[in-house]
Amino acid sequence: MSIISKMLKKKQKQRKNDNYRQKLDPSDPGELLIHRAYQENLARIKEELGNSSDLVSKEIKIGNIHGAIVFIEGLTESKVISNFILESVMQTGEIPLGVDYYQYMLDKTVALGSTKTITNWNDLYDSLLNGDTIIFLEGYNKAISGGTAGGEKRAVSEPSQQLSIRGPRDSFTEMLRTNTALIRRRIKSPNLWTESMKIGTVTQTDIAIMYIKGIADDKIIQEVKKRLNRINMDTVLDSGYIEQLIEEQTYTSFPTTYHSERPDVVSSQLLEGRIAIVADGSPFVLTVPAIFIQFFQAPDDYYSRFDLSSALRLLRIIAFFIALVGPSLYIAGTTFHQEMIPTTLAIAIAAQRENVPFPAFFEAMIMEVTFEILREAGLRLPKSVGQAVSIVGALVIGQAAVQAGIVSPVMVIVVSITAIANFSTPVYAMAVSARLLRFVLMVLASFVGFFGIMVGLMIMVIHLCSLRSFGVPYMEPLAPFSRKNLQDVFIRYPLWAMKNRPMHISEGNMVRTGEHQKPGPPTQSNKDTSQSKKGNQQ
């Protein structure tokens, strides 16, 4: 492992050098300044962007001075440019003498909400490539950048992965600002802080770190910033890139950061003291630190009543377990521990397996791999051919496979149960880990049956206990055990009983719910209600 990490480090170093070469050389400050002659500037932009066809530059005359506007088509809102820049420029008459043209332009002509002055080329490219419009004026070594970012974007739609019966129906889009707005719309507190940075030496992706000051732990915030700042990579195309670079441990199949496409989920995470990382271009928002049990908490759990949601959560955990050990239990049971299966069932299974030529392990392996192929193919195939996959799938995993004598009917049932159980984990990243580990357990079960499964599970538990996410033990609050934090683990307590924020994550401001929140029949005395109001205000 150490050799691999050394090699990786070497590679990273090399890449670091390459990246710096691509950036403008900051050693010569003269190179970075904007030229007084606007035509020089135009020529330079054209040259440096390789005369790209989506670059639009237009020479203009404002009153009595010359200038030019430059923007990139597609990134900008063309209506805004024509209405608020071009139109007003055309209408500007003679500019009175003795007035600073630049200031006049900034104050009177450009009727945009956000404008800023740019003096060097790095900033210029930043705003230009973000969709702003640049206005040069003859004789000034600075430029106006008008906020005209816009262009085509996907509308806020229903979530496609993390569905719920009850609860809000919006989901994040690819636009950073839309996403942060969706969160802010839910938490109207001045304490919700947003910090921005750019990651990706070439892609220059905007990243926003969001947290609630006073609830999130400062140490974790610092750690998040430190890890984000450390990233030196050319590309960030999705929050998945960031996730992989800020994880505590790479060599694990369990996700140590949480991601969601639902603003309500991210908001609730923020309110628990977690920190959200929003990346431009990704509809998935990361939240850290993540703990194991969090991946079994579905949004519905909080919107519906506690009894049902607790039962469903237990069901989900059991389903995860089934998805993990289903086929390996079948292998162990049929090859090693026939005596542990009830006799009638054992005879039935033996009769069915009579015609199957393979040992149980191969039988299970064939079916599981087939199913995984089907699943992957179903995901990748164009929608128009999707129908074909489901028909073929029903043939491959079904009666035909049994009749062909390749697998036994019990195996088909085992595979189907495993598959269905696997889909009940609310977060895909966690479901995937069960999917992978299932095969390891199958191999172990084929060697030493139940003992092998136990060894596999124990190693898994040890591994889980050794994981940390931003310093928080992954198995919190089970190991290290803390009774106070059990409010939201296997059983979701009634909302009025979830008094505190999770203690291992949040810092300070622990109280969540006021006193006397337990609802009940109307009481005679007014004392109770006045007290509860007081609690609320606190």
Next chain:
Amino acid sequence: MEKAKISTKQLFALVVLFEMGSAILVGFPKNLKQDAWIANLLGMAEGILLFFVYYRLYLFYPNLPLTGYLQKIIGKWPGRILGFFYIVYFAYLSARVLRDFGELLSSTIYTRTPIFFLMTLLMLTIAYAIQKGFEVLARVSELFFVIVYIMAISGFILIISSGLIHLENLKPMVENGWKPIIKTSLKETLTFPFGEMVVFTMLLPYVHLSKKVKTVCISGMILSGINITIAAVINIATLGVDLFTRSSYPLLTTISKIQLLHFIERLEVLFMLYLMIGGFIKVALFYYVAVAGTASLFKFKDLRKINLPIGILILLTAMIIAPYYSEHIVEGLDIVPIYLHWPFQIILPCILLVIAFIRNHKKTAKEPAP
């Protein structure tokens, strides 16, 4: 020493799981017949007394493990040599317990799988845990504690509800007088498992709240002692004296007798789950202590570097310790308690305590407290 801190809850879970570990499988003195459980209870009481010796030593040197304060008490080189013997003792015990579990698995369920393979798998699991450090081991034990308790309680309910318990099997009590009971308790049930608390002399410096160590350890010992006693009572009551003394794993026999509603039967799986967990914690603690002791004695900074070599050594020792099971058991009952357990668990710590007491007394006499 590793930089680890464990909470008192974790210490409690470790103590209970460690004590119950293999004792609940083989720790019943069968020569006492129906009075075996009394010896278990007596052993617990004696064990608690013995624990005070370890605890006093810990109080003298709260930041040092056994291998560390040995050098302070009896001098640098004698301390190191004695520390080395302790390490060998721990490693040997680890190998013994490993063999116990290997034999159990290979004689009951995996009759055709080579015992070496079974032990290697278990050892790999444990080595992995130790590679991750003591804190992880403590956290794991916390999780396992809950699992073991759920299983124990459900097993208890199942045994009672299937009407297997015949308390008349326990009579007559103290048939042959107290003498054999006390003798057996000193020889067998004190040294195994309660005297094995000597392992914690190496682990107590890790505990976060050192004030609570005494209560936590003793309550853990009491809980595990009561559990072992309950297991003994249930075994005798269910199986009868005859079957109890003849079966090599009474608890397994008891559990296999559970039959309820023609559906809940063959619960050996539960038993195996317990077996894995108990075996894991017990072997792991002995193994860890051997590793940590070696590291402190030979000044290794990183435990993880010597983890695997010692693990392989323990595994091989477990293989060559005895040619077959009966010899292994005879060794365990006749030789190990007298020639190993007594000196290392009782005699040496007592001597150490006396020397430490005199030394510290001298010190305080020389420099009177301000």
